Amino acid sequence: MRSVRRAAEILQADVAAGVGAADSTVAGWELGSSVPDQEKLPALARVLGQRLDDLFPRSGPPDLTDLRCDAGLYRKDTPPIIGTKSDGPVAGAESGVRPLKDKYVPALAHAYGVTADELKRAQERSIAKARGEEVSAEGTDATTEKPPRTLAEKVTLLLERSYPTGDAPGDAKIAAAVNRYAGSRVTTAEGIEALRTGADEAPAPIVLEGLGEFFGVARLYFEPDEEVARQVYEGLRLMSASKSGKIGRVRARGLGAAGLPADVLSILNDLADEVEKVAPDTNE
CATH class of the missing domain: 1.10.8 (Helicase, Ruva Protein; domain 3)
Known part of the structure; x- marks a missing residue:
């Protein structure tokens, strides 16, 4: 942190102000005498002008706690999101005691900036950790991981596996590649997002062909x-x-x-x- 801050010529006081902490607290972080809450890391990355994954790399995919912290949210911030009086549902899911009710998933996924499928996979990792089960590098129990079934799961898997170290292309870049393949405008960034999130399960065949070309897989992969x-x-x-x-x-x-x-x-x-x-x- 200190090296990055000095290289960017940012004052310690400015970092403190940017993350809502005291100057002495930031000094302690830089000295290593204390560590910031995981929920503070996104704000630190923003103040220092760095990508979160570059400044604070994580080994393996995130669990539920990681997703919440990556969004800069504390558990106490979650009740208004899911419409409950306490953070009990979130706390129970993060500790692997009980999964989230389906009705909570869309709101939490939106607040965390991920898809519902991504949130559910993170929940599976939290549950696996609580049970002491071995979790693979891909983030799920190595003995129970299954191939994707829905179109949304298939597109998400391609993004995760083709770019395991990050830097996955955005929806706009994928849409542009599909349009180049088609020779005309057959989709948009919003259209690709709809495929990823499951909002669109029946795109035009040319879109599937373009996706196959972009990711280097046969169109048959997208078929049921x-x-x-x-x-x-x-x-x-x-x-x-x-x-x-x-x-x-x-x-x-x-x-x-x-x-x-x-x-x-x-x-x-x-x-x-x-x-x-x-x-x-x-x-x-």
Whole structure:
């Protein structure tokens, strides 16, 4: 923090004013004698002119507490959001004691700046942690993670797995790429957002073709065919592991007889070996 602040020529007092803390408190953070509340980190990043993930990187996807803190909200701020008298529902979900009622999900997702699906996946991570279950790098229990089913889940998975270290393209960039592929204006940033959030489950075929071209997957991936989704899912999981420097042997966990074919699995594992040979100690 101190190095970033000095490099930006920002006064310690200005940081304190920007996050609503005393000068001495900020001094303590910089000295390491105390640490800021996690809820303060977004404000600190803004004052210092940095991206939150760059200044305070996190290992692995967020759980429910992380999402709330990333929005700069304390638990006491959540009752008005979900229309309750206490923060009990949020506290229970964050501690993994009981999941949120469905009626609370849309409002919380909006307040946290994420989709309902993203919030539900974060909740699954909170519950898994509370149970002491192993959570994979992708953020869910490695033994129960399943391929996506809805169109919104499929688009979200592509974004998460294709860009595991961040810097995922925005809706406007994706829309522009789809329009270039189509040769005309067939969608907008709002249209892509509707696909991500589940508001639109039936886009024009040309939009799906453009999405496939942009992400490098077959259009069949977006169709309601679970076996195709499983195969693309396994390929994405491999790519995510490669890009995040955690590549290893791939196996079709829990897919059963209808899961990933042996020849496809063999190709993926051969690719994993080749990536290890080319760049064993890097993320490239």
